[in-house]
Amino acid sequence: MRLPTLRFLTCGSVDDGKSTLIGRLLCESSLILDDQLASLERDSRKFGTTGADIDFALLVDGLEAEREQGITIDVAYRYFSTPNRAFIVADCPGHEQYTRNMATGASNCDLAILLVDARKGLLVQTHRHANIVSLLGVRHVVLAVNKMDLVDYDQRVFARIVAEFQAASATLKFKTVTPIPLSARRGDNVSSPSANMAWHKGADLLSFLETADVEDAKAERAFRFPVQWVNRPDLDFRGMAGTLASGRIARGDEIVVAASGKKTRVARIVTMDGDLDHAEAPESVTLVFADEIDASRGDLLCDPLNRPEVADQFAAHLIWMSEEQLYPGRSYLLKCGGNVAPASVTEIKHRLDVETQAHNDAKTLHLNEIGLCNLALSRPIAFDAYADNRVTGAFILIDRATNGVAAAGVIDFALRRASNVHRQPLTLDKAKRSILKHQKPVILWFTGLSGAGKSTIANVVEARLLQRRAHTILLDGDNVRQGLNKDLGFTEVDRVENIRRIGEVAKLMLEAGLVALCPLISPFAAERRMVRGLVESGEFIEIFVDTPLEICIARDPKGLYKKALAGQIKNFTGVDKAYERPEAPDITIGADCPDPERAADRIIAYLDARGYFAVD
Amino acid sequence: MTKAARLPRVKRRLALDDGITDIPPTMAPATPYYLDTLHEISQGFAGHQDISMALSEQLRRLEAESIFILRETVAEFHNPVMLYSIGKDSSVMLHLALKAFYPAKPPFPLLHIDTTWKFREMIAFRDQTAARVGMDLLIHVNGQGIARGVSPVASGSSVHTQVMKTEGLRQALDQGKFDAAFGGARRDEEKSRAKERIFSHRNAAHGWDPKNQRPELWRVFDTRIQPGESMRVFPLSDWTEMDVWDYIAAEKIPVVPLYFAKSRPVVRRDGALIMVDDDRLPLQPGETPEQRKVRFRTLGCYPLTGAIESDAATLEDIIVEMRASKNSERQGRLIDFDESGSMEKKKREGYF
Structure with a gap:
C-alpha cells in the first residue's frame, strides 16, 4: 500500500546546501519541467553561484531578495512525488536571523533532514535547529552529512560527525536518527547509492524517505474536537463545525465540553456528502448535539473518560520570535485553537543553551531564544500537553501593539498551585x-x-x-x-x-x-x-x-x-x-x-x- | 463600429456601493455574447464520465485542511469575500466552501474581477455557477481602465494586468471593505507563491512584504489586523495541479469546457497558440485563424492565454496527459514571462 504523504523539512546552518539538495531531489525525481529548467538556466547565468553548472538553489529561493543575496530568507514549500509516495517539503532558512521562519516550516512536519557541511561539522545553528525540531515534536531526523565530495568521501569524517551528533542529541526527543553521507551538488546518495561511498551500508536519501514510517496514530488518541464555528443557518439546525484534532467519534457517543463540564451525546455527524456514522482525525465535520447544551468557538469537546486540562496557568516552552524582547508581566494575547485570551509570563524558569543543553537563569528572552516559562491567562482554557497532542497543546503569543507573533509555545503541564488559592469573598466592597x-x-x-x-x-x-x-x-x-x-x-x-x-x-x-x-x-x-x-x-x-x-x-x-x-x-x-x-x-x-x-x-x-x- | 462599442456587456449581479461595476451604456452591445456556449455547458459538463472514485487519503487530508482554513477565516473576520476567477482552482475552492459551511450557504459573496477579455465560455460558466450555488456574485470592472482604453491588445500584457486585474482588485476590495479575501493560488504554481503564508498579511495599500512575513506555526493563524489592512487567504496552498484534477474527477466538480480538447480557431503567435475568441483580436499580416484540436491548462484573458494541442477530451485523458507532461501549467501564461520575479513584483503591488 502507498504510504501517506510525507511532510518533511530541510534545515541546518546557512550554506550547508539545503536548497541545493531540494533542487537535486526535484530534478532527479524528474519533477523539473522543461519550461522551469529553461528559466532555471537563465537564472543560473544571472544569479548563480555554481559557475557554468545549474544552480539548483535558485529553484527554491523564490524571492528577489533571496536570489540577489544568494540566501534563503523564508521557508519555501515544494511538492513532488515518486511512484511510491508523495512529499511536501519545507525548505527552511539557515540564518539565525530567520529562525522563526524555520520554526514555521518545522511545525507541520513529521520528519527533518538536518544538513551538516562535512568540512565544518556541527555548528551552533545545527544545534539550534535540532532543538527546535525536537521541541516542535518532530520525532524522526535524517542527519545528512553533505559535501562529502569535498572531504574525499572520507568515512572517518562522517563517523566523527555522527558520533558528535549522537552525543549532543541524547537529551532530545527523537525516535529515530538516520545518518546518510551525501553530496547534493554531485548527486551522491541522493536518489541512488553512491559508488564513491560504497562503505555506506544504509539506503540513499530518497529510498529512505519513500519508506520512512512516521505515523503518530492520531486517530488512536483521545477524542478532541475544538469547536471552530457554530453553524446556525436557521432555527432548526445548530451544528458545531470543526476538525478532529485526535481520536474518533461515532454517532451516539457521549461527549463533554471541557471547560463547562456539560455533557451530551452526538446526534448527527453532518457533511455535505451525507451524515456519517463515525469520523476520525483529521477529518473536518459538523457535530449536532442531542441536547441544547452551550458550546461555542474556543470550546474543546472531548471524551468524558479522558479529559484535557482546564486551567488558567501552565508551564510552556516558548520560542521567542519578536525583535522586541519578552517582558514578564506584560499582557500578550494567547491564541490556542479558537481561544484568544490575554496572558502574561509570570516566571522564566530557565533559558536553554542550545549548544550545551544547559539551563541558564534569565530575566527575559530575546529573538530566537528558547525558554521554559510559567504563563498566567485571564481565564481558564482547555488544553493538553504538547507531547500528547500537537493541536491542543500548541499556542502563539501575539503582541498587542503590532499584532505580530511574539512567540510560539508548546505546553508542558498545567500549574496546580493556583487551585489552592481561592478568592475570599469580601463583605465590604x-x-x-x-x-x-x-x-x-x-x-x-x-x-x-x-x-x-x-x-x-x-x-x-x-x-x-x-x-x-x-x-x-x-x-x-x-x-x-x-x-x-x-x-x-x-x-x-x-x-x-x-x-x-x-x-x-x-x-x-x-x-x-x-x-x-x-x-x-x-x-x-x-x-x-x-x-x-x-x-x-x-x-x-x-x-x-x-x-x-x-x-x-x-x-x-x-x-x-x-x-x-x-x-x-x-x-x-x-x-x-x-x-x-x-x-x-x-x-x-x-x-x-x-x-x-x-x-x-x-x-x-x-x-x-x-x-x-x-x-x- | 467604434472600438469601444465592441466591448462585451458585463452583467451586473450586485453592485458594489458606488456602482462602478456599471459599464457606460454606449459600450454595451444589445445582446449578450455568450448564448451559443450555454448549451454546451449545460450538457452535463462533457468531460465527466464515470471515473469518479472514493477520495484517496491524500485528498481527504487536503480537503479537511482546506475546510479548516475556510471556517477559520469566517470565524475570525468580519467581512470575507471569495475571489472567483472561474478556473479549475476556483471551482475546487468554491466546492470546498460549499462543504465547509453545509448545510448553511457559505457566508460570503463571490467576487470576479472582470477584465472584459475573458473567454466567452468562462463568463457563461461563471454566471451559471453563481446561479447553481445560489451565492451572491459581485462583478467588478475597472471602469477607469476601460475609459483609458486599456486592453491586452492595445496596452500589452503587463499594463493590462496591472490596471484591469491588480488595480481592479484593489478597487473592489476597498469598496466592499473586505477584511479577508480567499484566493485559489497554490504553492506549487510559482516560486514566490511557494513562499507565501496561508494567511498572508496585506497593508492598507494591499501590498505584500515578502521579507517580513508573520510566523505561521501549525494551523494557529495570527489573524489580527489594523483597520484598513487585510488578509489574503489561500485554502489551496498545499494542493498540487495533479491533486486539483484528481479531486475534480473524484467529486464530479463542473469546470469550464475550455479545459477539454476540441477543434477551435487559433493563430500561432510568438510560439503560443492564441484562440480567436471574438473579433476584437486584430490579426497580424499573414495570420489566418485555423482550426486545431486544442485545450487550455490554465485560463485567463484570451489574448494572453496559450492553448496546447491535445486530444484530451475527458478528465481521464487530462490526468493521463498531465502525468506525461514536461511543462508546467504557467507555461501558457504569457504574463509571467515578462521577467523572472515578475509574480513577486505583481503580488507586492496587490495582485493575487
Whole structure:
C-alpha cells in the first residue's frame, strides 16, 4: 500500500546546501519541467553561484531578495512525488536571523533532514535547529552529512560527525536518527547509492524517505474536537463545525465540553456528502448535539473518560520570535485553537543553551531564544500537553501593539498551585466604601519624561483634593523604589515589573476607596494599557504631562539628564531609551498649562465634570 | 463600429456601493455574447464520465485542511469575500466552501474581477455557477481602465494586468471593505507563491512584504489586523495541479469546457497558440485563424492565454496527459514571462 504523504523539512546552518539538495531531489525525481529548467538556466547565468553548472538553489529561493543575496530568507514549500509516495517539503532558512521562519516550516512536519557541511561539522545553528525540531515534536531526523565530495568521501569524517551528533542529541526527543553521507551538488546518495561511498551500508536519501514510517496514530488518541464555528443557518439546525484534532467519534457517543463540564451525546455527524456514522482525525465535520447544551468557538469537546486540562496557568516552552524582547508581566494575547485570551509570563524558569543543553537563569528572552516559562491567562482554557497532542497543546503569543507573533509555545503541564488559592469573598466592597467616602475611587496616572513635572503637579492636585476632604494616596515612583521595588533596576524588564507592581498596589488602594495618584515615567504604552485593564472603565485616568525634552533637560531638577548625557546613567528615558507617547490620553498637560496650578485646575475640572466627588 | 462599442456587456449581479461595476451604456452591445456556449455547458459538463472514485487519503487530508482554513477565516473576520476567477482552482475552492459551511450557504459573496477579455465560455460558466450555488456574485470592472482604453491588445500584457486585474482588485476590495479575501493560488504554481503564508498579511495599500512575513506555526493563524489592512487567504496552498484534477474527477466538480480538447480557431503567435475568441483580436499580416484540436491548462484573458494541442477530451485523458507532461501549467501564461520575479513584483503591488 502507498504510504501517506510525507511532510518533511530541510534545515541546518546557512550554506550547508539545503536548497541545493531540494533542487537535486526535484530534478532527479524528474519533477523539473522543461519550461522551469529553461528559466532555471537563465537564472543560473544571472544569479548563480555554481559557475557554468545549474544552480539548483535558485529553484527554491523564490524571492528577489533571496536570489540577489544568494540566501534563503523564508521557508519555501515544494511538492513532488515518486511512484511510491508523495512529499511536501519545507525548505527552511539557515540564518539565525530567520529562525522563526524555520520554526514555521518545522511545525507541520513529521520528519527533518538536518544538513551538516562535512568540512565544518556541527555548528551552533545545527544545534539550534535540532532543538527546535525536537521541541516542535518532530520525532524522526535524517542527519545528512553533505559535501562529502569535498572531504574525499572520507568515512572517518562522517563517523566523527555522527558520533558528535549522537552525543549532543541524547537529551532530545527523537525516535529515530538516520545518518546518510551525501553530496547534493554531485548527486551522491541522493536518489541512488553512491559508488564513491560504497562503505555506506544504509539506503540513499530518497529510498529512505519513500519508506520512512512516521505515523503518530492520531486517530488512536483521545477524542478532541475544538469547536471552530457554530453553524446556525436557521432555527432548526445548530451544528458545531470543526476538525478532529485526535481520536474518533461515532454517532451516539457521549461527549463533554471541557471547560463547562456539560455533557451530551452526538446526534448527527453532518457533511455535505451525507451524515456519517463515525469520523476520525483529521477529518473536518459538523457535530449536532442531542441536547441544547452551550458550546461555542474556543470550546474543546472531548471524551468524558479522558479529559484535557482546564486551567488558567501552565508551564510552556516558548520560542521567542519578536525583535522586541519578552517582558514578564506584560499582557500578550494567547491564541490556542479558537481561544484568544490575554496572558502574561509570570516566571522564566530557565533559558536553554542550545549548544550545551544547559539551563541558564534569565530575566527575559530575546529573538530566537528558547525558554521554559510559567504563563498566567485571564481565564481558564482547555488544553493538553504538547507531547500528547500537537493541536491542543500548541499556542502563539501575539503582541498587542503590532499584532505580530511574539512567540510560539508548546505546553508542558498545567500549574496546580493556583487551585489552592481561592478568592475570599469580601463583605465590604468598593461601592460601599465609595458611598462612605463620598467619592468614586480612581487612579490618576501621570506619565511623561523625567523632569516633566509629574510629581509636582500630582502634589498640587493632592493638596487641592485634601482641602475638599477627599481621601487620597500618592504612589511616587522614586519612593516606591525605596521599599516595595528596591530589588528592581532600570532595564526594560525591570521597568515593566515596576509598573506592574505599582499598578497592582494602585488597584488595592482603589479597593480601599481612595483616589490614587501615580506619577511615573511609565515609558511603555503596553504597561499603561495593562494597568488600565486591571480596573473598570472610568477608574483609570491617563494624564500625559507633555513637556518637551529640551525643557526637561533645561530644568533637570535632579541633575539626571546631565549624567545621562555624559553616559554615566544607562537606559535613561529620552536619552538612550525611547518614551512611547500616549496615543489617546484622557488629559494632556501641554504648553497651554504653563504652571502646576493651571494643570491642577484642568485635572480637578475633569473630575468634577464627571461626578467623581458627587457621591452620596 | 467604434472600438469601444465592441466591448462585451458585463452583467451586473450586485453592485458594489458606488456602482462602478456599471459599464457606460454606449459600450454595451444589445445582446449578450455568450448564448451559443450555454448549451454546451449545460450538457452535463462533457468531460465527466464515470471515473469518479472514493477520495484517496491524500485528498481527504487536503480537503479537511482546506475546510479548516475556510471556517477559520469566517470565524475570525468580519467581512470575507471569495475571489472567483472561474478556473479549475476556483471551482475546487468554491466546492470546498460549499462543504465547509453545509448545510448553511457559505457566508460570503463571490467576487470576479472582470477584465472584459475573458473567454466567452468562462463568463457563461461563471454566471451559471453563481446561479447553481445560489451565492451572491459581485462583478467588478475597472471602469477607469476601460475609459483609458486599456486592453491586452492595445496596452500589452503587463499594463493590462496591472490596471484591469491588480488595480481592479484593489478597487473592489476597498469598496466592499473586505477584511479577508480567499484566493485559489497554490504553492506549487510559482516560486514566490511557494513562499507565501496561508494567511498572508496585506497593508492598507494591499501590498505584500515578502521579507517580513508573520510566523505561521501549525494551523494557529495570527489573524489580527489594523483597520484598513487585510488578509489574503489561500485554502489551496498545499494542493498540487495533479491533486486539483484528481479531486475534480473524484467529486464530479463542473469546470469550464475550455479545459477539454476540441477543434477551435487559433493563430500561432510568438510560439503560443492564441484562440480567436471574438473579433476584437486584430490579426497580424499573414495570420489566418485555423482550426486545431486544442485545450487550455490554465485560463485567463484570451489574448494572453496559450492553448496546447491535445486530444484530451475527458478528465481521464487530462490526468493521463498531465502525468506525461514536461511543462508546467504557467507555461501558457504569457504574463509571467515578462521577467523572472515578475509574480513577486505583481503580488507586492496587490495582485493575487
